[in-house]
Amino acid sequence: MDILRFATAGSVDDGKSTLIGRLLFDSKAIFEDQLEAVERTSRDRGTEYTDLSLLTDGLRAEREQGITIDVAYRYFATPKRKFIIADTPGHIQYTRNMVTGASTADLAIILIDARKGVLEQSRRHAFLTTLLRVPHLVLAVNKMDLVDYSEERFEEIREEFTSFASKLNASDLTFIPISALHGDNVVSRSENMPWYQGTSLLHHLENVHIASDRNLVDVRFPVQYVIRPHKTEFHDYRGYAGQVAGGVLKPGDEVMHLPSGMATRIAAIDTFDGPVDEAFPPMAVTLRFEDDIDISRGDMICRPNNQPLATQEIDAMICWMADSVKLRPRAKLTIKHTTRTARALVKDLHYRLDVNTLHRDETAAELSLNEIGRVSLRITQPLFVDDYARNRLTGGFILIDEASNGTVGAGMIL
Incomplete structure (x- = not known):
């Protein structure tokens, strides 16, 4: 079974956490004691229904304010596929949390309140998901029950968002009308919207094709660890462990080592379960070579x-x-790219990007929390990089503050 990682995004109170709660509940992916705790909390708060958003909004501050602050990860599976959900916050002050949750996603669900339509935040989330090169985008028009399941309202939102998405690099865009509160078109098709001919959200998640999203053309294997066992029966063993970041590797293939430029052939590919005939993203394997x-x-x-x-x-x-x-020009930071760590100098800040209007501010002198901009860096040692658009693993990096050792930035190589 393959794994689909998806992130949810949307404006405050658009129903992201309720949607995930509904997915977990209707697909029988929560335990009885979890459901009892949610029902009890719902009663204590005086709601007339079971508030399924409490399944993901675990922080006390989130429950008090009724908003998502941190990225909440949830796992569930159906007979067809396993899922990892990142419930990301919608508020502008938590942009960094949304970037974190969406950076590894195969698909993003952007929720829109059918009453409010496409808001500034909806556009911001769509831009961020396309900036992060999330391959598949689902626009879930939620709260259709509050607009009497109106086909006209759904079509209005679809047309408005489609015209905006034409400015973005949205390759696969799907529109689904739903009601997370009542379960319409979430796990099963809704009888309240006979005019909608598409599939339910879960059916789409189960069947969306993600195998070709990974780069299977450019072989990239960043070495993470050298394995040299000390046991006498393995004294000749020398393997190089890591995660395949691109391409397909097979025993007998000719490969090159960087930075030396020396060529060799793969002798064997080992895994925890034994040797395999091929390795591809995102497998974690150990390579052995014919030459030392x-x-x-x-x-x-x-x-x-x-x-x-x-x-x-x-x-x-x-x-x-x-x-x-x-972030200011001349700042010194640590850069971590794949498994290589080096020091970096900020040479230039070209512009700051307004994620709401896509306007470029070329007079900006610095980047503050949650701001996005185009930056030039000078690195102390060579990095082996690809365009982020071509390979998200070898095209992405993080910046670390040398004083606090905390992550201060996430970058996408152009």
């Missing part, structure tokens, strides 16, 4: 005729995540 090469953590394995760019100059879009410090 000096390979260490942070190095890259690729094909001789298909290499990433080895560079010390990086141009990137950066989402700034720190409230204590700001």
Whole structure:
């Protein structure tokens, strides 16, 4: 069974947490004691129905305010597929949390309140998901029960959002009218909307094709760890462990080691369950080679005729995540790209991007918390990079503050 990672986004009070609660409840993915606790809390708060949003809004501050603050992860499975849900906050002051949740997602669900239509926040979330290159986008028009399940209202929202999405890199866009509170079109088709001919949300999640979203053309294997067992029966064993970031690897394939440029062939591919005939993203494997090469953590394995760019100059879009410090030119930071860590100098801030209007402010002197901008970096040692649009794993990085050792930024290489 494959795993679909999806993130939910939307304005405050659009029903993201309720939708996830409904998915978990209707797909029988919650335990009886969890449901009893939610029912008890709902009664204590005086609501006439079981508030399923309490399944994901676990922080006390979230329950008091009725909003999502942190990224809540939930896991469930159906006979067809396993799911990892990132319930991301919608409020503008938690943009960094949304970026964190959506950065690894295969699909994003953007909720829109059928009464309010496409808001500024809806546009911001759509832009962020396309900036993060989330391959599949679902626009779930929620609270259809409050507009009498109106087809005209649904079509209005669809047309408005489609015209906005034409400015973005939205490759796969699906529209589904739902009512998370009553379960319409969430797990099963709704009888209240006979005019809607599409599938339910869960059916779409189960069947959306994600295998081709991963880059299976460019072989990329960042070395994470060198395995040299000390036991006598394995004294000749030398393996290189890591996660396949791109391409397909097979025993006998010719590969190249960077930065040395030396070529060799794969002798075997080992996993926890034994040897395998091929490895592809996102498998974690150990490679053994026919020749002894000096390979260490942070190095890259690729094909001789298909290499990433080895560079010390990086141009990137950066989402700034720190409230204590700001990103300014000449700032010194630590950069972590795949398994390689180096020091970086901020050479230039080209512009700050207004995520609501897509306007570029070229006079900006700094980036503050939750702001996004285009930045040039100078790195102390070469990184082996691809465009983020081509490979999200080798095209993404994080920035770390050298004083606090905290993550202060996330970047996408252009």
